[in-house]
Amino acid sequence: MNEGKQVKNWAAHGGGVQSVSFTPDGKIVSSGNDGLVRVWDINGNKLGEAPSQGDLVTKVVSLFDSKNAISANWRGDIIQWTFGATALNESGRYTSNPSLIAQRIVQTEQRLAELTTKLPTLQAAIKTAEADAKARDEALAKVRAEVAANEARSKNLPGEIANDEKALAALKAARTKAEQDKAARTAAIKAHAEKSAKIAAQEKELAPVAAEAAKLAAADKAVADTNAALEAAKKELAAKAGDAALTAKVKDSEGKLAAAKAEQQKIAPVKAKADQLTAALAKAKAELGAAPAAPADLDKLIAETDAKIKATTEGIAAKKADLPKLPALVKAGPDRIKNAESNAVTGKNNLVAAQTAANSASTEIGILQKVPTALKAAQFNTGVLVEKEKLAKLEADFTDFTEAKKDAEAAKVSAAARIEDSKKAIAASTAAQPGLEAALKKVQGEQAGLETSIKPTRDADAAAAAKVNEQKTIITTKEAEIAAAAKAKDEGIAAAKKAAEDIAKVIETKKKSLAEVNGKLAAPEKAVKATQDAVAPKDAALAAAKKAHSDATADLANKDKAAKDTEAALAATTAAQAAAEKALTDTRAKQKPAADAVNAAKKELAAKAGDAALTAKVAAAEKAVADIANAIKAAEGEAGAKKNARNDAAKARDVAKAANNPQSVNKALAAIKTAEQQLAQAKSELAAAEKLAATPRAQRDAIQKEIDAQGKALAEKQAAPAALEKDFAAKIAPLNAAIAAAKTALPPLEQAYAAAHGKLDAEQKVLDAKKAEVAKANGEFEGAKKKKTDAEATIAAATKEIPEKDKIIAEATAELAKLQPQLDPMRTKVKQMNDQYLTMLPK
Numbered sequence: 001m002n003e004g005k006q007v008k009n010w011a012a013h014g015g016g017v018q019s020v021s022f023t024p025d026g027k028i029v030s031s032g033n034d035g036l037v038r039v040w041d042i043n044g045n046k047l048g049e050a051p052s053q054g055d056l057v058t059k060v061v062s063l064f065d066s067k068n069a070i071s072a073n074w075r076g077d078i079i080q081w082t083f084g085a086t087a088l089n090e091s092g093r094y095t096s097n098p099s100l101i102a103q104r105i106v107q108t109e110q111r112l113a114e115l116t117t118k119l120p121t122l123q124a125a126i127k128t129a130e131a132d133a134k135a136r137d138e139a140l141a142k143v144r145a146e147v148a149a150n151e152a153r154s155k156n157l158p159g160e161i162a163n164d165e166k167a168l169a170a171l172k173a174a175r176t177k178a179e180q181d182k183a184a185r186t187a188a189i190k191a192h193a194e195k196s197a198k199i200a201a202q203e204k205e206l207a208p209v210a211a212e213a214a215k216l217a218a219a220d221k222a223v224a225d226t227n228a229a230l231e232a233a234k235k236e237l238a239a240k241a242g243d244a245a246l247t248a249k250v251k252d253s254e255g256k257l258a259a260a261k262a263e264q265q266k267i268a269p270v271k272a273k274a275d276q277l278t279a280a281l282a283k284a285k286a287e288l289g290a291a292p293a294a295p296a297d298l299d300k301l302i303a304e305t306d307a308k309i310k311a312t313t314e315g316i317a318a319k320k321a322d323l324p325k326l327p328a329l330v331k332a333g334p335d336r337i338k339n340a341e342s343n344a345v346t347g348k349n350n351l352v353a354a355q356t357a358a359n360s361a362s363t364e365i366g367i368l369q370k371v372p373t374a375l376k377a378a379q380f381n382t383g384v385l386v387e388k389e390k391l392a393k394l395e396a397d398f399t400d401f402t403e404a405k406k407d408a409e410a411a412k413v414s415a416a417a418r419i420e421d422s423k424k425a426i427a428a429s430t431a432a433q434p435g436l437e438a439a440l441k442k443v444q445g446e447q448a449g450l451e452t453s454i455k456p457t458r459d460a461d462a463a464a465a466a467k468v469n470e471q472k473t474i475i476t477t478k479e480a481e482i483a484a485a486a487k488a489k490d491e492g493i494a495a496a497k498k499a500a501e502d503i504a505k506v507i508e509t510k511k512k513s514l515a516e517v518n519g520k521l522a523a524p525e526k527a528v529k530a531t532q533d534a535v536a537p538k539d540a541a542l543a544a545a546k547k548a549h550s551d552a553t554a555d556l557a558n559k560d561k562a563a564k565d566t567e568a569a570l571a572a573t574t575a576a577q578a579a580a581e582k583a584l585t586d587t588r589a590k591q592k593p594a595a596d597a598v599n600a601a602k603k604e605l606a607a608k609a610g611d612a613a614l615t616a617k618v619a620a621a622e623k624a625v626a627d628i629a630n631a632i633k634a635a636e637g638e639a640g641a642k643k644n645a646r647n648d649a650a651k652a653r654d655v656a657k658a659a660n661n662p663q664s665v666n667k668a669l670a671a672i673k674t675a676e677q678q679l680a681q682a683k684s685e686l687a688a689a690e691k692l693a694a695t696p697r698a699q700r701d702a703i704q705k706e707i708d709a710q711g712k713a714l715a716e717k718q719a720a721p722a723a724l725e726k727d728f729a730a731k732i733a734p735l736n737a738a739i740a741a742a743k744t745a746l747p748p749l750e751q752a753y754a755a756a757h758g759k760l761d762a763e764q765k766v767l768d769a770k771k772a773e774v775a776k777a778n779g780e781f782e783g784a785k786k787k788k789t790d791a792e793a794t795i796a797a798a799t800k801e802i803p804e805k806d807k808i809i810a811e812a813t814a815e816l817a818k819l820q821p822q823l824d825p826m827r828t829k830v831k832q833m834n835d836q837y838l839t840m841l842p843k
Contacts, residue, residue, distance in 0.1 A: 010044035019059045025066040027083075031057035037071045037081060037088055050081050050088035072096070101379045105372050112368040115361050122358035129354040133347035140340040147333035154326040161319050168312045175305040182298040189295075195288045202284060206277040212267070213274035219264040226257040377840040384833045391830045398819045405812035412805040415798035422791035422798075429788035436784055440777040447770045454763045461760040464753035471749060474742040478735045485735075489728040496720035503714040507707055514703045517696050524693035531686035538682045542675035573646040580642040584635035591632060594625045 013032025021029045027047065028040040037050040037060055053073045060071040068091065072078050080092035099107070230253035237246040598621040605614040 008042075008044055010040075012038060012040070018057055019061075019071075021060055021062045021069065023062040023066040023069075024064060027062075027066065029060050029062045029069045031060040031071055035073070037069065039069075039083060039088065048083060048085075048087050050079075050090070053077060053079070070094075101375050105375050108368050108371045108375070112365060112372075115365050115368070119358070119361050119365065122354070122361055125354040126351070126358050129347070129351040133344075133351040136340075136344045136347035140337075140344040143336050143340040147330075147337055150326060150329040150333060153322070154330045157319055157323055157326065161316055161323070164312055164316045164319070168309060168316065171305055171309045171312060175302060175309065178298050178302045178305060182295045182302070185292050185295050185298065188292040192288065192291050195284065196291075199281065199284050199288060202277065202281045206274065206281060209270060209274045209277060213271040215267050219260065219267050222260040223257065223264050226253060226260045229253050230257055373840065377837060380833075380840055381837050384830070384837050387826070387830050387833055391826045394819060394822060394826055398816065398823055401812045401815045401819070405809055405816070408805040408808040408812065412802055412809070415801045415805070418794050418798045422794040425791040426788050429784045429791070432784050433781065433788075436777065436781040440774070440781050443770065443773045443777050447767070447774050450763075450767045450770050454760070454767055457756070457760045457763050461753070461756040464749070464756040467749045468746065468753045471742045471746040475739050475746070478739045478742070482732050482735050482739075485728055485731050489724050492724045493721040496717045496724070500714055500717040503710050503717060507710045507714065510703050510707045510710065514700060514707065517699045517703060521693060521696035521700055524689060524696060527689040528686065528693050531682060531689045535679070535682045535686055538675065538679040542672065542679050544675075546672055570646070570650055573642065573648075577639070577642040577646040580635070580639040584632065584639045587628065587631045587635045591625070591628050594621065594628045597621045598625050 012030045013034045015033030017030055017032045019031045031037045033056050035052040035054050039048040056074040057071050062069045067083050069081050076096040078094040078096050081088040082091040233250040233253050237250050601618040601621045605618050608614055
């Protein structure tokens with residue numbers, strides 16, 4: 001609730017809520033008829049829930065730490081709950097009907113003796129379990145290290161061997177390079193020595209030439225100085241032409257200049273040679289560089305490399321020897337680790353069990369050692385608390401009666417003082433009232449006379465002021481009307497201009513939007529045109545495909561008839577072939593009997609040689625065989641011909657069948673389907689393009705419509721200022737005329753008003769002074785009357801109050817007399833019992 005209004009409501013428990021408690025950090029703990037305890041945030045979101053207690057949870061209270069709560073149910077269970085992330089977890093139980101303190105002391109001492117006897121055995125078990133667990137862990141670590149080493153070695157050893165072989169090759173190459181570097185450095189040392197000797201020779205050659213060349217600077221200076229002197233002499237001679245001394249001076253300077261130049265030319269080649277030698281020397285020094293170091297470091301490097309080559313070679317041989325042994329070790333690794341881990345877990349479990357048993361016993365001993373002392377102190381403290389309650393009540397009663405007596409005595413003194421002061425006030429007020437009343441009546445009479453005498457002056461002033469105010473009102477009203485009209489005109493013009501500017505801005509914005517929409521519409525419009533162009537050929541293609549299908553269907557009917565005809569011809573030739581082959585078979589069947597008859601006849605003839613009848617019989621039999629052979633040959637020819645005819649008919653049938661294939665019709669149908677799909681696709685693309693163009697088209701049309709409407713509104717707003725100016729001029733003409741007339745009438749009226757008002761001011765001052773006297777006299781008189789009335793009321797109240805306070809004082813005095821003898825003995829007793837209780841508490 002907030003100020004009597006409900007701010008939140010939610011269903012917390014089925015059957016109703018029994019208890020609610022707020023935690024210090026703002027959560028809500030509730031319990032209900034459903035046997036549950038729940039935690040909520042301030043908005044009604046459930047944060048956690050305890051398991052059902054199977055009965056009504058009648059009360060729940062949160063603890064100070066905002067992390068725990070205690071609940072009690074109808075069966076008398078008292079449970080402590082700790083708040084978890086999503087649930088309430090039971091962290092303690094308390095009995096609602098504990099044993100008597102004396103029984104609990106005996107039970108505690110028995111349990112303490114039992115645990116104290118048992119503890120050394122439990123602690124010894126921890127040390128044994130620790131040693132065993134440590135040994136098992138060390139064995140596991142050793143196995144893991146060995147297995148990991150074997151696995152790593154199995155994986156890495158081939159690579160290590162390859163790397164070592166590469167390293168060996170690199171070492172050999174490095175040794176070769178070191179040998180080469182040593183040879184190169186020895187050669188460089190020799191070359192550097194040779195160059196150094198050459199430079200020394202060049203420096204020796206340069207020294208005398210450089211000394212001679214140094215004279216060139218003096219020669220150059222002599223030429224410059226002589227030339228300057230010559231030029232000065234020539235200037236003097238030019239100024240004094242024909243002067244013999246100057247002429248001689250010029251000739252002398254010319255001779256000296258010639259001699260100086262000759263000396264300069266003599267030294268110049270030496271300078272060139274010196275420059276050449278200096279340049280050559282500088283070049284040689286630049287090329288010389290630093291002297292190469294002695295090859296001792298390379299000798300050391302070669303020796304170190306040889307040692308590394310030997311060590312690497314031996315290492316490769318050892319690794320190659322180990323390589324075949326590793327697979328078996330790797331394979332056995334997982335089983336070794338598994339067994340070692342199982343042993344380690346067993347050791348840890350044994351240690352935890354031993355530690356738990358010992359810690360539980362130690363903790364319980366620590367608690368139980370304090371319990372008897374605390375219970376005995378609690379047993380004694382029940383009596384202390386009873387005596388403290390008696391003392392507290394006694395002290396509270398004594399304090400209450402003392403304060404009541406003190407307050408009543410002070411109130412009685414105050415009432416008596418108020419009675420005396422009020423009596424004095426009544427006497428003074430009674431004495432002063434007659435004089436104050438007479439003075440009031442006198443000044444009231446004087447005020448009435450002044451009120452009567454000032455009335456004509458006040459009326460004249462009011463009339464003159466009304467006339468002046470009338471004209472001023474006319475002027476003010478008309479000026480206000482002009483100002484209002486001007487303001488309305490200006491505001492109207494400003495509004496029209498502002499509106500015109502706003503409309504112009506809107507139009508510009510709309511034009512930009514129109515340009516943007518037109519830009520956006522260009523591509524969709526182009527797409528619509530392109531898709532429209534694509535639809536027509538697709539229509540034509542579909543018509544052509546349908547015609548091709550019609551033609552193929554008609555042709556297929558003709559080919560179907562031809563195929564049937566070839567089937568009939570094949571059947572006829574097949575029958576003819578079968579008949580010919582049967583005739584051949586029948587003829588061949590006659591061949592053996594005829595041959596047998598020939599042989600029989602020849603046997604008879606052989607028996608009866610020369611017998612004409614037998615000879616004729618043999619001849620007839622042989623002729624019959626020959627006839628049968630010819631008939632067989634003729635039958636074979638006929639069967640072959642019939643077979644060939646049948647084969648030709650089969651080929652014709654196959655050709656007709658192939659020609660009768662409905663593939664062309666199916667192909668035409670497929671072409672129709674393809675054309676229809678392409679046409680549908682083109683129409684779909686056209687529809688899609690139209691759809692894409694529809695929105696920008698609508699936007700374009702809408703924007704153009706808005707631009708047209710805004711243009712019309714702009715024209716109206718632009719014409720508005722002129723209309724407002726014209727309307728304003730018509731309105732203010734009569735107003736200006738009325739103002740002019742009022743201003744003309746105003747001055748004489750103001751003069752009359754000034755005279756009347758001056759007279760009224762003078763008379764009013766006299767009247768105001770008299771009114772002040774009346775008010776003062778009336779205030780003094782009424783004040784005196786009120787003082788008397790107030791004093792009388794005060795006396796009545798105080799007179800009534802004094803007996804009441806006397807009664808209170810008497811009652812308080814009697815009660816204090818009873819309580820005072822009990823107080824100190826009770827305090828002493830409580831202090832002694834409390835001190836004794838404190839000594840009994842466990843330290």
